[in-house]
Structures are given as C-alpha cells and as structure tokens.
Amino acid sequence: MILLSVGVKAEVELAKSAGLEIGATGGVKTNGRMESSDPDIYAVGDAAETMHALTGARARIALAGPANRQGRIAGANTAGAKLTYSGALGTSIVRVLNMTVGFTGLNSAQATKAGFSFFTSLTRDHSHAHYYPGATPVMIKLVVEEGTGRLLGAQVLGEQGIDKRVDVFATAIAGKMTVDDLENLDLAYAPPFGSANDPVNTAGFVAGHIARGDISTVAPETWQPDGEFLLDVRDADEVAELGRLNGAVNIPLGELRDRLGEVPHDRRIVAYCQKGQRGYLAACLLRGRGFENTANLRGGYLQARLNGW
Ligand SMILES: Cc1cc2nc3c(=O)[nH]c(=O)nc-3n(C[C@H](O)[C@H](O)[C@H](O)COP(=O)(O)OP(=O)(O)OC[C@H]3O[C@@H](n4cnc5c(N)ncnc54)[C@H](O)[C@@H]3O)c2cc1C
Structure with a gap:
C-alpha cells in the first residue's frame, strides 16, 4: 500500500479577485477576529491564514476543528460579538490499519525551524494496566523546551488509548505546562483504562529527569x-x-x-x-x-x- 501525503493547498482565487490580502502561507490573511484585510469580509477554515497557538507564527492549519471554531467566531463577530481566535496547535490523529498516531504542538523539525532550544524524550508504556487483558504498547515522544521544561509537542503511537493521551498533551501545551506538571497530573485510573502511572505521567517522569539533569x-x-x-x-x-x-x-x-x-x-x-x-x-x-x-x-x-x- 502506498500512502501519498501531498498536503492541502488553499483555493484563494475568489479572495484574490476581491482584492483581499494573501499571506505568506498562501491563505487569506486574517486577524484574531477572523476578518480579512477587508473588515467586512471574514475568512475561515482551510483557505484562511491564522496563527500557530504556540509559536504565534502565521499558519494555515487545514483541519476541521480549527475551521469550525473559526467559523463560530466569525459568525458571532459579524453579529456584533468581540470573540478572538487564539490559534491552533495542529492537534491531529489518524488510524492506519490497527495503528493510531496522534500529534500535537511542534515536532523536532518544527521546533528547530521556530528557533527553540529543545530536547526530546521517548517512552514506551502500556495502554492500560499491563496485567489486565488486552493492553497494547503506547509510544510517546515529547518535545520539551530546554531550560524551562515547557512542553512544546507530543507524538503518540499505538493501537489504543492514543486519543486521550494526545488530548491531555494538547491541553497541557495550551496551559503552558512543564514536564514537572505532567509528572503530577492526576489522571483517571482503573486497570481497564490506564495505569497508576499513566503513560502521560511516565513521559513526564523521563522528560523531567532529563530537564533537571538528574541523569545524562x-x-x-x-x-x-x-x-x-x-x-x-x-x-x-x-x-x-x-x-x-x-x-x-x-x-x-x-x-x-x-x-x-x-x-x-x-x-x-x-x-x-x-x-x-x-x-x-x-x-x-x-x-x-x-x-x-x-x-x-x-x-x-x-x-x-x-x-x-
Ligand atoms: C478526505 C478528508 C478527510 C479529512 N479528515 C479529517 C479529520 O479526520 N479531521 C480533521 O480535523 N480534518 C479532516 N479533514 C480536513 C477537514 O475536512 C477540513 O479541514 C475542513 O472541512 C475545512 O473546512 P472549510 O469550511 O474550510 O472547508 P470545506 O469543509 O471544504 O467547505 C468548503 C465548502 O465550500 C463549498 N464551495 C467551494 N467552492 C465554492 C464556490 N465557488 N461556491 C460555493 N460554494 C463553494 C464546498 O462545496 C464546501 O462545501 C479531512 C479532509 C478530507 C478531504
């Protein structure tokens, strides 16, 4: 099987012919209110250039969640509200056969491009308590800011329980949490669902050791x-x-x-x-x-x- 991930290009001909400003990413440039360069015209979704929630850089993130939230903000603002879009982390998840891969924030290449000094940690754990039937491996890679220990990104791979870990990491990034915070997150546990030390906690333990220099x-x-x-x-x-x-x-x-x-x-x-x-x-x-x-x-x-x- 061949998977071709060719990317998504914005169709902005209509916007161009209306004289709207097109950003460097190829999307219709917007401000936080989702207004284009003409304040009477709003742009949202795949065709809009917004910003990355973590780096603040101009970004075009072609996903349904951001598109829907931007649409809600634009709709409310056209009716007089004063809502502001805070950007997207690009949190995404895909199932390939029996494997699921989830992603949020920055990967190593993106963190390098954004100018962060960072380290990565890697942990392998179980989707739920290993002694309870049906547990499968969960692999987590974290991208962590050097010096502060702030979480910049996470990639999670496995067969089960990937979505909830990615969502916890996305929330942690949005809350500007550090790997020390991950160590102490109080997450739901009973054997069919997780472990007393959830894979999120374990990822925090390992990244925390690296961040504090406990071990080389x-x-x-x-x-x-x-x-x-x-x-x-x-x-x-x-x-x-x-x-x-x-x-x-x-x-x-x-x-x-x-x-x-x-x-x-x-x-x-x-x-x-x-x-x-x-x-x-x-x-x-x-x-x-x-x-x-x-x-x-x-x-x-x-x-x-x-x-x-
Ligand atoms: C196969 C596939 C799977 C996807 N899976 C996911 C997923 O699992 N999770 C996720 O987050 N995102 C997913 N996406 C991306 C997601 O669908 C898009 O990011 C999202 O739909 C973008 O919303 P939008 O409103 O910008 O555009 P759209 O949803 O594409 O809406 C644009 C609308 O404008 C209409 N239109 C276009 N030209 C004109 C015209 N000239 N006049 C009038 N109407 C016009 C179109 O018919 C369409 O209805 C997937 C995309 C594809 C293609």
Missing part, C-alpha cells in the same frame, strides 16, 4: 558511539532472543552490583535495556558507585534498532 542521556537518533563502554543490562535470554548492539557487553541489571569489576572507569558508560527504564536504573546505580560519566540510551534497544543501528 543520549538520543539514538543523534548520538553515534565513539569509544564508549556500551552496557546492555537486559537479561541474558532477552539478548539471546533479540540480539544486542554492536560491541555491547551484557551484564543484566540484577547482576550489576556483583559485577562492577567488569565495568571500566576510564570511559563513558552508555547503558541500555529494551525500552529505557532498566538502562536508567543501571546508570543511576553506576553513578552511585562512583562511575561519574554514565548515560542512558533513550528508548533503549528498540529505539536504537528503529534508528537503524
């Missing part, structure tokens, strides 16, 4: 091994079944305390596991035992493989 991490999409000691802390049967990264030494997390003599002091140590949590624990353990230069590989072995390692 390396991102598989940007980091290339350069003489570090690559420590695989998964169990031996996992390594035998799934393979390991080139040059990695396997010391299972449960044996690490007793096998510290096998870990060198003269090199940086990059620990990894399957998804990231045990690698994080290993890096903490090593740091507590005097190995100053340790890091955790974000997203673990699974992410490294996805990045072509």
